[in-house]
Amino acid sequence: MSAGLLRNSFKGAASAAPFFPTLLDQLPNAIVVFEAENQQLIYVNAAAESALDLSRKSLEGQSVHDLFGSNESLNHMIQEIKAGHFSAQRQEMVLHSLPGSIHQDAIPAHVVVASLEDPALIMMEWFPIDQQLRSERDERVSQQVEANKQLMRNLAHEIKNPLGGIRGAAQLLEYELPEKGLREYTQVIIKESDRLQDLVDRLLAPHRKPHAMESFNVHEVLERVRSLVLAEFPKGLKIIRSYDTSLPEILGDREQLIQAVLNIAHNAAQALSSEIREGIAQIELKTRVARSVTISKQRYKMAMDLHVIDNGPGVAEDIRERIFFPLVSGREGGSGLGLTLAQTFVQQHQGFIACESSPGRTDFHIQIPYRRQEKS
Structure with a gap:
């Protein structure tokens, strides 16, 4: 969403918070809007709820510094926007979530702080720096998994046919052996063939007909x-x-x-x-x-x-x-x-x-x- 569209979305006073467009709830990045004077939150989108693992109701009324502690870099960005020196600032920094939240780890994030058409309001947007890396990693993993699945299916089918022949030949040989003591060796062949057959079945099992959902x-x-x-x-x-x-x-x-x-x-x-x-x-x-x-x-x-x-x-x-x-x-x-x-x-x-x-x-x-x- 462009900066201009964001500003128009939040045109008006803080009392207009209940009428903020639901479009922001569909955005993947965490977004909060707060009052410039006391930095109290008046709007939190769904992605911010998820990122902080706290409900919108419990977040609204908190201040930005309640959420992320005494962050000098973030405070400087807010003061620059508030003073009108910039309409928007971007910076990479480490964010710490609200004490008591489940996600209390330090999060390296890309942070954007921007002014809105109403000078009484400021918007903050952030997303983890590793988000793009994770997306790329997931894609690589998905491709690797698909390649592995195809390989294992082909390998399992290639093993299955000769394995049956080996087991059958061992059984026939067992019947022809003159000494019972020698059957110990054919039993090894038969049992190991059964073990490999079980392994092959387990490799093929996930790719067979799916169960009802x-x-x-x-x-x-x-x-x-x-x-x-x-x-x-x-x-x-x-x-x-x-x-x-x-x-x-x-x-x-x-x-x-x-x-x-x-x-x-x-x-x-x-x-x-x-x-x-x-x-x-x-x-x-x-x-x-x-x-x-x-x-x-x-x-x-x-x-x-x-x-x-x-x-x-x-x-x-x-x-x-x-x-x-x-x-x-x-x-x-x-x-x-x-x-x-x-x-x-x-x-x-x-x-x-x-x-x-x-x-x-x-x-x-x-x-x-x-x-x-x-x-x-």
């Missing part, structure tokens, strides 16, 4: 996952619920989502073996709502944010960029398929999955957009 409560999924993990790890592990119970039901495949989250949580529990022995292991299941999100270049009004966070040693640095690739595992004896399947299931819901990991904290982030049920 239904609306369901994501917290029912998380409670199922929680009970399954605690049944296997009953001592030394604490699973914390941090649910936003206001989340609406999501449209998807319940069993696929259970399997996706279970694969992640189960991996986390296995990585927490030392912490479990010490009795300090912790996994957090967290849900939030995200507004005005872009996933694979598609814009959605609202999405479900789901986090699986553990306090384990973190993902090994040498595989951190490849953990969703098939057959890549950070655990000895692991199949390397759990996270690949989780990614496939999430992408089949038009969502994305990402991981941020460092020693002491690993966060698997799933975001799935809310979509309407298609009419049959």
